[in-house]
Amino acid sequence: MAGNDAPSPTLTQLQVTPEAFFKEKVAPQFSRRIDDLRRQILSLEQQVQERAAAQATVRVVIEGEGSGTWYLNVNKGEMTVTAEPVFAPLMTVYQPRAYFDWAASTVTDAGLFGPGARNNQGELTRSRIERLKLLRGLIRFTFTHLPNGSEQSFCLQLGDGARPAAAQTVLSMKAEDAQKMARGEINPQVAFMGGIIKVTGDMALAMQFGAAMM
Numbered sequence: 508m509a510g511n512d513a514p515s516p517t518l519t520q521l522q523v524t525p526e527a528f529f530k531e532k533v534a535p536q537f538s539r540r541i542d543d544l545r546r547q548i549l550s551l552e553q554q555v556q557e558r559a560a561a562q563a564t565v566r567v568v569i570e571g572e573g574s575g576t577w578y579l580n581v582n583k584g585e586m587t588v589t590a591e592p593v594f595a596p597l598m599t600v601y602q603p604r605a606y607f608d609w610a611a612s613t614v615t616d617a618g619l620f621g622p623g624a625r626n627n628q629g630e631l632t633r634s635r636i637e638r639l640k641l642l643r644g645l646i647r648f649t650f651t652h653l654p655n656g657s658e659q660s661f662c663l664q665l666g667d668g669a670r671p672a673a674a675q676t677v678l679s680m681k682a683e684d685a686q687k688m689a690r691g692e693i694n695p696q697v698a699f700m701g702g703i704i705k706v707t708g709d710m711a712l713a714m715q716f717g718a719a720m721m
Contacts, residue, residue: 555584562581564578564581564597565578565579565599568600595667597640602661639665639719639720641719642719644709645675646712646713648662650680650685652681681703
């Protein structure tokens with residue numbers, strides 16, 4: 508044997524006894540799973556509290572045929588749809604009727620901002636509301652490469668008051684990618700950094716909005 512090399516372990520030395528395996532592998536795994544579930548329960552409880560404590564009104568304006576204004580009021584863990592606001596509008600969503608029809612036809616769970624909401628990206632929570640209250644500006648969201656080759660857009664005005672003449676920031680992405688994001692298959696931050704979401708205009712407003720919705 509050369510140098511200080513230790514002898515290789517034999518097959519017998521590598522074998523684990525059933526008792527050691529159960530005690531060192533199986534039993535700890537059971538306990539770890541219990542701990543994981545407790546952490547998940549705690550996280551879910553926190554999410555419920557964030558939503559139950561949320562208080563805000565979102566104004567939705569549908570433009571074109573069948574136009575009108577609706578107020579989505581979040582309060583005490585419930586959302587109501589009314590003709591008058593419960594709170595001063597946190598934001599206003601302007602949707603052309605063509606956009607509304609397209610978005611409504613492509614989802615099974617309706618989203619506040621885009622085509623879908625199976626994850627929680629568009630939900631109003633207490634923390635998100637507090638961050639959104641600090642923002643002002645008009646953002647246009649454009650979804651391109653629809654099956655018929657067209658595109659659809661809507662505008663989001665942060666804060667109350669008169670609608671600005673033009674959007675400060677434009678966020679555009681393929682409709683297919685937007686639907687994947689809504690299903691949770693694409694992370695918004697990854698989409699932004701990877702160029703899936705294209706930004707023109709005021710980059711700072713786009714980044715502030717993205718941070719507020721985290």
